[in-house]
Amino acid sequence: MAPRRRQTAESAMATLLHLPPEICALICAVVEPKTLFALARVSHTFRDEAQRLIFQSVDLRDGGKALAAWCRAVSRNARLGGYVRRFTISSREVVAGSDDPARVARALKKCTGLQRLAVHAPAEFGGDATQTWVIDHPSFRLTHFSNSHFRFAFLRQFFNRQTDIRVLSLPMMPMGLQDGAFPCSEDQLPKLIALEVPSTDLLPTEPRPLQRIQLRLIRQYLSRDLTRLQLFAATLTSLSISEVAVISLEETFAAIAQAAPHLQHLALTENLVPFFEENDERFQRTEVQPAPRAALPRLRQLKTLVLYTYHTTTLVDGLTNRNYPLLEPERVAELFLEIAPGLKSVTIGAYAGSPRSGWRFVAAETTCTLTRGEGSAAHTVKIGNGYDFNAVSQFWD
Numbered sequence: 001m002a003p004r005r006r007q008t009a010e011s012a013m014a015t016l017l018h019l020p021p022e023i024c025a026l027i028c029a030v031v032e033p034k035t036l037f038a039l040a041r042v043s044h045t046f047r048d049e050a051q052r053l054i055f056q057s058v059d060l061r062d063g064g065k066a067l068a069a070w071c072r073a074v075s076r077n078a079r080l081g082g083y084v085r086r087f088t089i090s091s092r093e094v095v096a097g098s099d100d101p102a103r104v105a106r107a108l109k110k111c112t113g114l115q116r117l118a119v120h121a122p123a124e125f126g127g128d129a130t131q132t133w134v135i136d137h138p139s140f141r142l143t144h145f146s147n148s149h150f151r152f153a154f155l156r157q158f159f160n161r162q163t164d165i166r167v168l169s170l171p172m173m174p175m176g177l178q179d180g181a182f183p184c185s186e187d188q189l190p191k192l193i194a195l196e197v198p199s200t201d202l203l204p205t206e207p208r209p210l211q212r213i214q215l216r217l218i219r220q221y222l223s224r225d226l227t228r229l230q231l232f233a234a235t236l237t238s239l240s241i242s243e244v245a246v247i248s249l250e251e252t253f254a255a256i257a258q259a260a261p262h263l264q265h266l267a268l269t270e271n272l273v274p275f276f277e278e279n280d281e282r283f284q285r286t287e288v289q290p291a292p293r294a295a296l297p298r299l300r301q302l303k304t305l306v307l308y309t310y311h312t313t314t315l316v317d318g319l320t321n322r323n324y325p326l327l328e329p330e331r332v333a334e335l336f337l338e339i340a341p342g343l344k345s346v347t348i349g350a351y352a353g354s355p356r357s358g359w360r361f362v363a364a365e366t367t368c369t370l371t372r373g374e375g376s377a378a379h380t381v382k383i384g385n386g387y388d389f390n391a392v393s394q395f396w397d
Contacts (some may be wrong), residue, residue, distance in 0.1 A: 017043045024049045055083040061090040061120060067100070071107040081110025088118040089134075091149045105136065114140035121149040121172070138162075144396075146196075148172040152183035159188045167396065169196040171216050181205075193235075194395060203228050209235045214395040216271075217243035229259035236260045240267040240306075240393035247309065253295035263299055267306035267393045269349075287312040293319060296340050305336060306392045308349035308365065326350035329368035330381060337372055337379070345371045349387055 019027075028039060028049045040050035055074075060067045067089070074081040089104070108114070119134055135150065135158040142162050146169035147155065159165070168189065182197075182204045194212035197203060203213070210232040217224060224243065229236065239260055241252075247268055256266065289312055296302075315324040315332060324332045329348035336346045352366040365387045371380040390396060 019043075019045065021045050021049065028053055051080060052083045055080050057086040058084055059086075059088040061088060067104070071103045074107040074110050075103075078110045081107065082113055084111040084114050086116040086118075087111065087114055088120070091119065091121045105134065108134060109137075109139045112139045115142060116144040117142055118144075118146035118169075119149040120146070143167065145169070146171070152181075155183045156185070156188070159184055163189070164191055165189050166191050167194040167212075168192055169214075169395075170198070170202065171196055172198055194397070196395060200225050200228050204231065207231045207234075211235050212238040212240075212395055214240040214393055215242070217241065226255045226259045229256075233260050233262065235262075237263060238265040238394050239263055240269075240389075240395055242269045242271045242389055242393075247312075249289055249292045249307075249315075250295050253292045253299065257295060257298035261299070262301050264301055265304045265394050266299065266302060267389075269306070269308035269387075269389055270310045288314045288316060291315045291317040291319075291324065291335060291339065293317070293339055296336065299340070300342060302340060302342060303344045304347075304394075305340075305343055305345070306347040306349075307332075307336075308367075308387055308389075308392075310351040312350075327352060327366065329366060330370060330383070333368055333370035334379070337370060343372065345369060347392060352385075 024039075024043075024045045028036060028046070031039065033054075036050040036054050040047045040054070058070060060070060074084075087108070117134070117140075135154065138158075138161070141164050143164055144167040145162065145165050148171055150158075152170075170183075182202055184192075184204070186206050192208060193210060194214075195203070195210055196214035196216065198216050200215065204210075205228075208231070213229065213232065213236060229239070239256065241247075247270055249268075252268065256263065287309075309326055312326055314326065315335070316322075317324065317335065324335050326332060326348070327350050329350055332348045333346040336348075337343055347367065347369040349365045349367040352364045365385060367384040367387065369382040369384070371382075373379050
């Protein structure tokens with residue numbers, strides 16, 4: 001029996017080695033990422049298909065040796081660079097004064113099919129970089145660009161060449177007052193439809209056909225005046241706002257309805273740092289708010305609503321005089337569906353406690369997504385835990 005088993009194993013291996021490329025591609029498409037590295041060693045065909053997926057999306061924010069290895073591989077084999085569609089890097093990993101910037105720039109020139117580029121920086125250095133190692137003479141044409149590294153002044157020339165950008169994320173306030181404005185002239189980025197900025201002051205001052213806007217108000221002193229949204233009211237259908245301050249629902253819904261009446265998706269979250277002290281006053285749940293019965297129905301075209309709060313404990317419905325604790329998110333979601341009959345889906349998230357992680361405390365969330373049933377059908381409920389703003393904001397396509 002041993003020879004037969006050996007022959008069967010050898011036949012199976014021979015079959016695996018000679019699979020056509022389209023079958024190898026299908027296998028590679030469904031396995032876990034770590035399995036791709038093993039498949040790349042099976043055969044030349046598997047290697048080509050596995051490498052195509054391995055190099056398609058590259059995240060080097062925890063670079064170190066991985067950054068050097070990636071640059072070396074792409075510089076030696078231009079075919080690998082041709083696979084790259086998404087590239088994310090942190091300037092923390094690129095040592096100023098070394099040959100790192102030049103090495104990364106040389107490798108990126110091989111990535112002629114790159115579409116999505118994200119260059120991040122530590123918060124204390126955000127937007128203050130004077131090195132333009134990534135954006136000098138690029139060979140790629142981006143559709144998505146996220147930057148918290150380069151000074152705005154250096155982006156203006158870059159935008160002259162990158163006319164295909166549709167989604168632009170500038171999540172950090174730039175250093176220096178001279179940079180405190182939207183870094184594009186009216187004739188730049190003609191295809192732009194989605195914009196993220198950390199203050200309404202950084203929104204364009206002239207109308208643009210923006211469909212999605214995301215405001216990450218990471219510092220309480222930044223402007224929250226929503227009137228500038230009126231410049232984009234004709235096309236704006238999705239708005240996400242994340243901020244540290246307590247969100248007054250009635251006031252916020254009223255301001256948004258006046259500035260952007262055609263919204264179909266709205267996401268509001270009170271931002272929370274991942275770790276904090278047990279007695280940190282910023283995260284004490286003390287707010288009791290009225291239910292937004294007057295303001296929310298003014299958003300007549302709104303289909304989906306997301307609300308995450310870390311400070312509010314209870315909503316009080318003035319019509320029925322009932323209390324709706326945020327830690328009962330399904331009841332709160334039902335209230336919003338009743339207040340706004342046009343809503344199709346409501347996601348509610350609330351601060352549910354602070355489990356200890358070592359000597360620190362970590363915020364925990366309880367969530368509920370309630371989807372309206374068609375006709376007389378019952379609503380669909382999805383209960384969960386944890387929070388990912390990017391997942392619910394619908395900013396990135």
